[in-house]
Amino acid sequence: MINKSYKxxxxxxxxxxxxxxxxxxxGKEIGYENVFDYSLGNPSVPCPTGYTDAVVKxxxxxxxxxxxxxxxxxxxxxxxxxxxxxxxxxxxVPYEAKHxxxxxxxxxxxxxxxxxxxxxxxxxxxxxxxxxxxTEYIGRTGAVMKVVPPRTEDFQINFEEFQHIIxxxxxxxxxxxxxxxxxxxxxxxxxxxxxxxxxxxxxxxxHDIFLISDEPYREIVFDGKQCPYPAKYYDxxxxxxxxxxxxxxxxxxxxxxxxxxxxxxADILAVIMGQISRGIGHNCPASTSQLAxxxxxxxxxxxxxxxxxxxxxxDALVEMGFEVVRPGGTFYIxxxxxEDDANAFCMKxxxxxxxxxxxxxxxxxxxxxxxxxIDTEKVERSIEVFKRFVREEYG
Ligand code: PLP
Numbered sequence: 001m002i003n004k005s006y007k008x009x010x011x012x013x014x015x016x017x018x019x020x021x022x023x024x025x026x027g028k029e030i031g032y033e034n035v036f037d038y039s040l041g042n043p044s045v046p047c048p049t050g051y052t053d054a055v056v057k058x059x060x061x062x063x064x065x066x067x068x069x070x071x072x073x074x075x076x077x078x079x080x081x082x083x084x085x086x087x088x089x090x091x092x093v094p095y096e097a098k099h100x101x102x103x104x105x106x107x108x109x110x111x112x113x114x115x116x117x118x119x120x121x122x123x124x125x126x127x128x129x130x131x132x133x134x135t136e137y138i139g140r141t142g143a144v145m146k147v148v149p150p151r152t153e154d155f156q157i158n159f160e161e162f163q164h165i166i167x168x169x170x171x172x173x174x175x176x177x178x179x180x181x182x183x184x185x186x187x188x189x190x191x192x193x194x195x196x197x198x199x200x201x202x203x204x205x206x207h208d209i210f211l212i213s214d215e216p217y218r219e220i221v222f223d224g225k226q227c228p229y230p231a232k233y234y235d236x237x238x239x240x241x242x243x244x245x246x247x248x249x250x251x252x253x254x255x256x257x258x259x260x261x262x263x264x265x266a267d268i269l270a271v272i273m274g275q276i277s278r279g280i281g282h283n284c285p286a287s288t289s290q291l292a293x294x295x296x297x298x299x300x301x302x303x304x305x306x307x308x309x310x311x312x313x314x315d316a317l318v319e320m321g322f323e324v325v326r327p328g329g330t331f332y333i334x335x336x337x338x339e340d341d342a343n344a345f346c347m348k349x350x351x352x353x354x355x356x357x358x359x360x361x362x363x364x365x366x367x368x369x370x371x372x373x374i375d376t377e378k379v380e381r382s383i384e385v386f387k388r389f390v391r392e393e394y395g
Contacts, residue, residue: 010299013266014132016357021038023355030062030353036382037355038370040333041180043248045301045373051247054295058288071287072275075102075256083256086297087239091229101260101270104285105250106216106242109257109280110137112273113238114172117210118143122171124212127157129334131180131214135361138174141354146170150364155182155325155334156190159197172210173198178217178227181362181369182334183310183327185221188228195234206235208264216255221329222307235262238269243293245331248301254289294358306331308370309379316383320390331373334359340392342368352389354382 016039054282058067074080077097084095103109118124120142128150138145146165151158157175166173175194177186178242186194194211202209213230218241221227231237242255261267277283310327317324317335324335337345342358346368349356359367372379 002256008273008294012361014026015361016132019357021187022350026353033378034354035353036378036385037374038372038382039355041245042250043245043301043331043373045248045305047248047301047304048299050296050299051249051292054292055288058291060258062291067288067291069287070244071102071284071290073283074270075100075285076287076290076294079254079290080299082294083258087258089195090298091232093229093231094260094261094318095258098267098270099231099261099274100255100393102285102290103240103255103257103273104282104311105136105244105255106240107133107286108253108282109240109242109255110174110212110214111141111209111280112139113212113240113257114141114143115276116238116269116273117208117212117282118171122168123167123169124141124172124174125162125165126174126363127162129179129181129359129367130174130363131176131205132361134174143171144169145207147363152364152367153325154258155179155184156186158226159193163198166197168205168206168207168253170201170209171207172212174212174214175230176214177223177230178327178329180217180330180331181332181359181364181367182325182359183330183332184325185225185227185328190226191233194230198234198236202335205292211237213237213239214240216245217330219246220303220306220331222327225328227329231258231260235260236264238263246300246303247293247296249289249293252286252289252293254293255286260269305376307375308376310376312376312379313370313372314385316386320387324393331371333370333372334364334367335370337366337368338390342366348393349389352385354385354389 019039080100081097083100088095116350123144125146127148150161211234236258241259244250322335346356346358357369
């Protein structure tokens with residue numbers, strides 16, 4: 001017998017992946033340069049040369065036994081120390097190597113964080129709009145995902161609804177800033193208010209509530225700003241990071257969980273995550289990826305193209321009359337569709353080879369997401385097509 005619940009997942013396959021596969025197939029028919037594919041959040045700029053150099057040097061100069069051996073279950077010690085030093089310096093939180101757990105991307109980091117702080121039946125609160133894979137990431141742990149509806153005027157946290165939803169069964173709250181899909185960066189005020197609520201609720205319920213902060217887009221921020229670092233404001237924070245986006249390395253599958261040194265049982269949380277790995281087989285990220293990223297921890301790819309693209313698209317959407325909040329980071333924008341049914345809207349756009357993702361399973365029906373990690377030249381060409389689509393379908 002095949003596991004029923006996993007088999008059932010075939011009925012709800014990722015809409016993002018489906019649209020991306022459609023765009024690739026369509027590209028084979030008409031040339032991919034003619035498909036305006038805004039579906040997938042795959043970085044469009046190369047990783048820094050420092051990363052490639054580190055890889056080449058490592059393969060040429062290092063002992064193959066060290067480079068290709070199993071890594072320790074919590075990650076390579078010198079890599080953990082380097083990560084701790086880098087983020088301590090950048091964010092002013094005094095991490096040590098023992099607080100860092102190396103993981104397979106943000107997906108792997110989250111898989112460990114959820115299991116670390118919940119038992120089946122416990123609740124994890126998520127704020128809409130959210131990355132749709134959260135539904136499966138959380139659902140498969142046995143924990144229950146509770147969704148706080150969006151505050152669509154600015155996509156900051158809807159505190160009124162949050163206060164209604166948080167309860168004694170809440171063991172964790174998951175945030176993602178800068179946010180996929182809205183592109184919004186939570187303000188310092190939002191993070192502080194969130195911390196205040198969580199401290200008060202810990203007191204009231206008499207148990208820890210962990211803040212799980214999913215931060216793969218931390219470095220992709222616009223207007224020369226910085227993203228407030230949530231762990232600075234709340235002690236029980238598990239920061240889940242990935243090098244997929246900032247260093248354009250999604251295929252290398254590398255990231256980490258950073259345990260706030262002031263969290264409850266901070267000294268043993270990484271060790272316990274090593275045990276979780278044994279249970280889920282999501283263990284020992286590639287030694288080569290760990291060693292290479294540790295050489296470029298304070299670098300990023302040239303991320304400027306995302307801001308350029310955002311400005312072009314945002315201005316064009318406003319000009320066309322869309323309701324849209326200007327993103328503060330990431331490579332996503334999240335406008336309101338021109339009809340209530342965003343699926344119908346995106347289907348119509350598809351006829352123009354404009355691939356947009358409807359947001360029903362991002363917890364925000366009526367909206368759509370554009371991933372603008374594509375060449376600026378293509379973004380510019382897509383605007384004319386977008387205008388024609390809007391004129392002909394909704395004019
Ligand atoms: N969290 C968010 C918000 C994402 O957008 C993604 C990927 O797009 C992930 C987690 C998973 O990232 P990774 O590729 O590092 O596993």
